[in-house]
Amino acid sequence: MRGDPGPGLADRRPDATPRPGAARRPGAIRRLAGLGGLLAAEWRAYRLLVRVAFREAAQYRTSLALRSLTEAVATVLDLATIGILFAHLPALAGFSLAEVAFLYGTSALAFAVAEAFVGPVDRLGWHIRDGRFDVVLIRPVGVLVQTATMAFAPQRVARVAQPAVVVVVSAVALPVQWGLDRIALASGMIVCGALIAASAFVATAAVLFVAPDATVAVSASTQGSALAARYPMTVYGHHLALLLTIVLPIGFVSWLPALYILGRPDPLGLPTFLRFASPAVALLTAGAAAFAWRAGVRRYRGTGS
């Protein structure tokens, strides 16, 4: 891990001078290409900053190992909640233990991945309150990338372990034929679910630009969405289930694709194609989150401290 530090940020940014030929392209395509280049540069900066955080943490290996272990063990409490419920019930809203475990595992895995990689954005409120945010705006890296990495906690990645195990164990326990369709959908739903969860994190964190003290409320609402995604939607009654599925896209994290995998009819009577709509929904929510974040950055005013 401790090899050469690698090229710095400045070396990795795309050239300021446009490549020959770029100037001759029509406007829309050029703008799209510019956006693509920008995204690639941001992604490189993000990877670099995350690697720095890991290398920093690796200086104290025992400490990192211990912290990762405690994070991983702490997530077991979520699983214990489901275990305790099923100690008293044969089924929850008609869903068996293996089915609820699959719903929990896939959604918890998506949320854990999002939490590990963009979770620190909810520290934005602290940065604003302590007057550390002005500096972020003048650095040549995107605000989102910086906020997501400023308080990056490598041990958070350990939270992925337990839901991943639950997904595998429950997938084996489910009484379904694991064909190519189900495997593809299951892996796709985790990727799209992580993207939807990350978008939810970013969009709610954008509230902190207006209300920098609301860190607790922001983390409570992300916890709320993780909680909502964990159980069969029918638990929440017809209207709330529709709200959670259609208006807030929480149902697309695991509920709708999982219905296909479990081979169940939709208790809410939604059209079947929605079970495969998670990628489109993920793109839409990512767009909405980007919009909310940009609106937040534009509204930002220093606290003067």
Next chain:
Amino acid sequence: MRTGAHQAGYGRRDAAWPGRVAAAAPFPGGYVTAALLPEARSWWAVAAASARAQVAYRATVAASVLSNVTLTVLRGYLALAVWTARPGLAGYDSARAVTFVVLGQALTTTFAVFGGMIDVPWRVESGAIVVDLARPFGFLRWWLAREIGRAAVFGVSRAVPAGLVGAALFGVRPPGSAAAALGFAASLPLALLAGFGIRYLVALTAFWITDVRGALAVSSLALMFFSGAVLPLTIFPGTFGAVARALPFAAVVQVPMDIYLRPRGGAGIGIQLAFQAAWVAVLMAASHLATSRALRRLVVQGG
């Protein structure tokens, strides 16, 4: 805005300085009143300053109300689903179960069961803790007084609106009897002290370890799970359940709710209050000890 609120608070606190007030006028109630009144005024001033800082950001309050309502509604429906499938589980009917959830969520937010809310770690990190040490009010007392102010604001601004929505949606049962109502009222200050003691001890670890975020994350999960905020501890099975019900976390949500609901087979109100009081005594003694240890080992770098 926040700075303004703080300054206003400090101004008020100066006026209520113990020495100055005691010297101002002889009180008719004699020496005891003369000694207690300034003390009470200082507590009031610190708590009020903390409360004002909490209401400074209106948008924050709005966001918190929204998230509290969301959690109340989600947990309420989950409890309904469980108790419809298994009526009478843990001695609750479904009306009692949703009451547990709605009021339990109100206690959760009032007593900050979600963890944190004591700024010691960040102040140790930034060195601002020095200012706290210089206050002529006592370190532990300062943070406890601030906690009282915070709990009052969270209770009124978050717990009450979320509780009203929960009550409108699911219905909340009144306490089982007059004794239950009185016992519940008496258990609330004890729950506040227990919740504060646990979080204060966690916050103090900042004096020994450099990065408290791990400790904070783990403690908040443990506090949520073992206080009864996620599920009533009475449905935890076997020895695991017995251990969970004996831990100090239970004093924050589970015990007040047991006193309020009086489920069949539950312990008497007196025993429940004694359980809380015993843990509060232990936690406060530990907090006192840890405070003096922590302050003795503090070294602040730079200036």
